[in-house]
Amino acid sequence: MFTVTLRSCRFFRWSWSHGKRHVSGGPLREKLRAIPFEQHVKAADKVFEDYHGKGFFATRVSNTGPPEETFLPFWVVSARVHTTVLQAQVGFRRMTSVYNPRTKKSEPHFETEWAWVPGKLRFTRDYSPLSYPELQVYASHKYRRGLVNKIRSNTCLQRATEFSASLLDRPSYTALDASYQHVSRNIDPFTIYPSTALRLAHSKIHDIEEQIIDEYLRNTYKADETRFLKLDVQVEGVQVSPVYYPAYIYTINYLGRHLRTFVNGSDLSVGGLKIYNWNRVALTSAVGMATLMTATGGIGWGGLSGSFWVGIVLPTTLFSLLTMYYPIISLRVRDAMRQYEIRSQAQDKPMWDSDWIGAFNAFEQEQRYRAWRSEQQQQRRAGSRYTASDTGSGQDPKGYYRTLGVDRSASTADIQSAFRGLAMKNHPDRYSDPDEKKKATAKFQEISAAYGVLRNPKKRKQYDSSG
Numbered sequence: 001m002f003t004v005t006l007r008s009c010r011f012f013r014w015s016w017s018h019g020k021r022h023v024s025g026g027p028l029r030e031k032l033r034a035i036p037f038e039q040h041v042k043a044a045d046k047v048f049e050d051y052h053g054k055g056f057f058a059t060r061v062s063n064t065g066p067p068e069e070t071f072l073p074f075w076v077v078s079a080r081v082h083t084t085v086l087q088a089q090v091g092f093r094r095m096t097s098v099y100n101p102r103t104k105k106s107e108p109h110f111e112t113e114w115a116w117v118p119g120k121l122r123f124t125r126d127y128s129p130l131s132y133p134e135l136q137v138y139a140s141h142k143y144r145r146g147l148v149n150k151i152r153s154n155t156c157l158q159r160a161t162e163f164s165a166s167l168l169d170r171p172s173y174t175a176l177d178a179s180y181q182h183v184s185r186n187i188d189p190f191t192i193y194p195s196t197a198l199r200l201a202h203s204k205i206h207d208i209e210e211q212i213i214d215e216y217l218r219n220t221y222k223a224d225e226t227r228f229l230k231l232d233v234q235v236e237g238v239q240v241s242p243v244y245y246p247a248y249i250y251t252i253n254y255l256g257r258h259l260r261t262f263v264n265g266s267d268l269s270v271g272g273l274k275i276y277n278w279n280r281v282a283l284t285s286a287v288g289m290a291t292l293m294t295a296t297g298g299i300g301w302g303g304l305s306g307s308f309w310v311g312i313v314l315p316t317t318l319f320s321l322l323t324m325y326y327p328i329i330s331l332r333v334r335d336a337m338r339q340y341e342i343r344s345q346a347q348d349k350p351m352w353d354s355d356w357i358g359a360f361n362a363f364e365q366e367q368r369y370r371a372w373r374s375e376q377q378q379q380r381r382a383g384s385r386y387t388a389s390d391t392g393s394g395q396d397p398k399g400y401y402r403t404l405g406v407d408r409s410a411s412t413a414d415i416q417s418a419f420r421g422l423a424m425k426n427h428p429d430r431y432s433d434p435d436e437k438k439k440a441t442a443k444f445q446e447i448s449a450a451y452g453v454l455r456n457p458k459k460r461k462q463y464d465s466s467g
Contacts, residue, residue, distance in 0.1 A: 026190030075197035150271020241360030
């Protein structure tokens with residue numbers, strides 16, 4: 001087993017500015033979380049081969065040797081979003097008859113009737129990286145963002161754990177050849193500021209809100225389309241957290257450039273540029289164009305020779321060249337986008353730690369979110385469960401302290417410790433009997449609801465004062 005000492009996870013980078021040395025670095029070590037490598041390297045090899053080898057137009061890539069094993073940095077963003085629809089129009093398509101003076105007949109014609117949405121609609125949503133992969137932002141410029149984004153996963157993010165040196169140890173793989181044995185796991189350092197990730201996340205949130213509200217308006221008003229949609233999106237309770245994804249990285253040498261394929265080391269999701277077989281594309285194009293020329297009688301000029309060269313040879317050549325050089329063209333476009341991102345980051349604040357940056361515990365966050373949803377549904381069904389007489393200082397109106405078995409003077413650490421012990425003891429997955437699982441689920445929801453309030457200083461203060 002290979003052992004690597006993780007001396008510092010802060011990843012300081014030294015630079016010179018105005019003749020003075022200053023330090024800029026990544027997130028604090030105690031806030032880092034990482035998803036462990038859980039898949040065998042040969043399983044990743046199989047995924048890589050299938051990704052590039054399946055399909056008629058795919059080109060099977062020859063063995064590239066063992067992949068790199070790297071932890072890729074991501075900022076994951078959580079927030080509560082309040083959206084107000086300032087204006088919007090909904091459209092209804094109607095078929096009408098319109099007189100055509102050229103044909104002197106009334107002809108069917110589709111036109112859209114537009115109506116303004118009355119009033120201002122308001123929505124509140126909780127955004128979690130577990131529910132919205134778009135809020136997981138690749139935090140480095142080393143690789144191209146669009147390709148790395150394909151390995152983001154809601155499922156494996158729940159398995160994030162404290163980032164320790166032991167995660168850099170890997171199996172010896174003695175049953176494999178020597179090239180697989182002498183591989184060290186690497187770390188791609190954080191080079192994108194959390195403020196940059198937050199800016200990118202804001203843009204994604206706005207896009208998601210537009211899509212959700214567009215669909216809401218069309219469904220609510222039975223409309224066919226919308227326009228002039230103007231939103232006011234306010235974000236609060238922001239938390240930006242650093243998480244490392246495990247990745248097997250394969251490199252393909254193609255026309256003098258390196259094409260990389262990324263395989264998630266936890267759930268084997270995959271992303272990367274594909275290479276297509278230009279010979280098969282040329283053959284398909286030639287057969288298709290020849291059939292078209294035969295069916296239509298050619299291109300209309302030049303006779304048989306014109307139809308052959310312009311109708312068959314020219315498009316076949318163009319399709320073949322485009323297929324051959326598509327990966328290179330795509331890389332150039334992505335490189336230009338990456339350079340634009342780097343220039344844009346110069347305008348962001350180089351702050352690595354502040355009040356809204358913290359460690360991300362995916363398990364606890366997911367359970368709190370589910371408990372909150374469950375509580376909201378119960379309140380909608382039964383109405384408010386508590387009256388003014390139930391609340392007041394010095395009381396435990398909803399029994400949150402009693403549920404966790406802690407005193408009102410308990411520290412946040414005590415509350416967290418109590419929750420983890422009760423959560424492990426009452427987790428539904430520990431029970432196979434349906435009745436016991438049902439009871440455990442109800443108990444687990446009570447524990448999670450209590451923890452969701454008492455772990456948050458502001459919510460706890462409000463609960464203590466007013467219930």
